Amino acid sequence: MESVRMIRRKIIKGDIEKKIATAGIVSTEFCRDVTKIYKPEYIQVDYIRQVLDWVFEYFDEYKKAPERQIQDMFIVEKDEMKQEQAELIETFLSRISKEHEEKETFNHQYAYDQAEKYFRKRSLQLLFERGLGMLIKNKVDEAESSISTYGKVSKMVGNWVDPLDPEIVNIFMGKEKDSVFRFSGIVGDLVGDLERTWLVGFMAPMKRGKSWCLQETAIQALSCKLNVMFISLEMSLDMMKERLYKRIAGYSGSKEKLTFPIFDCLLNQDGSCNKSIRVNDTNILIKDSKKGEVLQYFDPKIKYGPCTECRGRKDYEVAVWWMLSNEMNVNRKQIEDKIRRFSKMYGKRLKLVSYPAFTASIDDIERELDNLEYLDGFVPDVILIDYADILAVTDKQLSERGRIDDVWKRLKGMSAVRHCLVFTASQSTRKSIKKRSLSQEDTAEEIRKLAHVDVMVGINQTNEEKKRGEGRLGIIAHRHQYFDNRQVKILQQLEVGIPFLDSEWN
Numbered sequence: 001m002e003s004v005r006m007i008r009r010k011i012i013k014g015d016i017e018k019k020i021a022t023a024g025i026v027s028t029e030f031c032r033d034v035t036k037i038y039k040p041e042y043i044q045v046d047y048i049r050q051v052l053d054w055v056f057e058y059f060d061e062y063k064k065a066p067e068r069q070i071q072d073m074f075i076v077e078k079d080e081m082k083q084e085q086a087e088l089i090e091t092f093l094s095r096i097s098k099e100h101e102e103k104e105t106f107n108h109q110y111a112y113d114q115a116e117k118y119f120r121k122r123s124l125q126l127l128f129e130r131g132l133g134m135l136i137k138n139k140v141d142e143a144e145s146s147i148s149t150y151g152k153v154s155k156m157v158g159n160w161v162d163p164l165d166p167e168i169v170n171i172f173m174g175k176e177k178d179s180v181f182r183f184s185g186i187v188g189d190l191v192g193d194l195e196r197t198w199l200v201g202f203m204a205p206m207k208r209g210k211s212w213c214l215q216e217t218a219i220q221a222l223s224c225k226l227n228v229m230f231i232s233l234e235m236s237l238d239m240m241k242e243r244l245y246k247r248i249a250g251y252s253g254s255k256e257k258l259t260f261p262i263f264d265c266l267l268n269q270d271g272s273c274n275k276s277i278r279v280n281d282t283n284i285l286i287k288d289s290k291k292g293e294v295l296q297y298f299d300p301k302i303k304y305g306p307c308t309e310c311r312g313r314k315d316y317e318v319a320v321w322w323m324l325s326n327e328m329n330v331n332r333k334q335i336e337d338k339i340r341r342f343s344k345m346y347g348k349r350l351k352l353v354s355y356p357a358f359t360a361s362i363d364d365i366e367r368e369l370d371n372l373e374y375l376d377g378f379v380p381d382v383i384l385i386d387y388a389d390i391l392a393v394t395d396k397q398l399s400e401r402g403r404i405d406d407v408w409k410r411l412k413g414m415s416a417v418r419h420c421l422v423f424t425a426s427q428s429t430r431k432s433i434k435k436r437s438l439s440q441e442d443t444a445e446e447i448r449k450l451a452h453v454d455v456m457v458g459i460n461q462t463n464e465e466k467k468r469g470e471g472r473l474g475i476i477a478h479r480h481q482y483f484d485n486r487q488v489k490i491l492q493q494l495e496v497g498i499p500f501l502d503s504e505w506n
């Protein structure tokens with residue numbers, strides 16, 4: 001532990017200043033906010049101070065971050081600089097270019113919070129240094145005056161705001177929505193855009209695929225080129241990796257071909273569609289005197305093809321059929337090649353962490369996040385915790401309900417402080433196991449979970465739906481938009497780790 005502290009002490013000074021300079025180069029929003037509180041004397045590293053001078057010079061003129069233009073500014077000034085300083089700047093800019101050339105998002109608010117905290121610290125350090133120097137020289141009046149000067153600085157970097165200030169109004173009206181993630185397909189239409197500082201939960205009875213949904217969220221976030229941290233309190237790292245590799249490479253580990261559900265149209269299945277674009281003329285609904293028309297059991301030998309030609313139109317009626325996979329018995333080289341291609345596109349953006357159940361607390365996770373940032377420079381845009389209800393608490397005096405409430409409150413705080421999107425899951429009540437659809441009344445242990453989340457998504461699935469590879473998602477709570485009892489039908493094949501193969505309004 002002491003060695004980690006030693007590393008941090010060595011890194012902190014230069015590392016935080018590099019992060020501030022990096023944020024200034026790549027983020028217009030960061031420049032806009034930090035220029036109001038920045039003073040050159042806050043920066044201790046000479047070459048970083050020079051880079052920031054260029055950043056704010058460019059921002060003052062063009063009202064945007066310099067991004068790649070910082071290289072041009074460096075080239076113009078390079079010959080007038082000392083060789084050592086020029087080499088340091090060249091190395092620094094080269095690293096930024098490599099790290100951010102494909103980065104589509106930047107956590108500018110978190111970077112600003114870190115900069116503001118550092119500037120307050122530096123302001124105090126400068127105050128103490130000046131005050132001590134004056135006291136040594138017996139300049140008591142001047143030392144007292146320096147304290148009042150700090151009062152002005154601290155006020156300048158305070159957290160309050162005048163919402164009716166014309167400049168504040170203008171900035172807010174011109175500000176883009178801070179959306180960071182949206183699920184693909186109709187699931188995205190149900191849940192909506194998800195923003196930084198939000199806490200999102202999946203609720204379901206046991207064994208309904210909560211962990212799979214969290215992993216799929218991680219995969220989709222990676223595809224948006226977001227930094228993702230996935231923490232499991234149930235699975236070992238090997239189990240997490242196995243599930244992840246199955247999802248990426250599309251293999252099940254079984255030699256048998258798998259059945260995949262696919263969307264169809266009910267009018268195609270019962271033969272009532274007479275449109276010329278219908279893909280076949282076979283009726284696969286059979287008569288049952290007791291149950292009425294029922295779907296014929298899937299047989300790959302049946303000459304029938306599902307039809308979705310009218311999907312998205314009013315006369316399309318959602319139904320489900322199945323297909324056999326072409327080949328699931330892939331070899332090791334094929335699996336490794338698929339993982340390698342995925343890594344080439346999204347590598348270094350995903351971190352996995354595993355703890356035994358009830359052993360890790362929010363404090364442990366916070367320390368893990370700090371270590372990743374200090375030692376690896378990794379700042380997550382999305383944090384997934386599987387799952388909140390089995391996190392430990394440090395306050396042993398809390399009741400079981402108090403423990404759960406404390407965990408969910410602190411997860412909400414984590415999303416706000418780190419300015420990221422946090423996902424987790426929650427198990428519903430025992431009675432909900434036999435229910436067709438979940439409601440707020442099915443929240444287990446502590447109803448105040450719903451007060452802390454921004455969105456709670458219910459995973460609904462009967463035993464029959466589970467056999468068919470179907471499920472339904474619904475909104476149990478949403479802080480920021482109207483929601484009702486509408487549901488989205490999802491198709492899944494969990495043998496290859498895909499909980500959202502496709503989705504359609506139910």
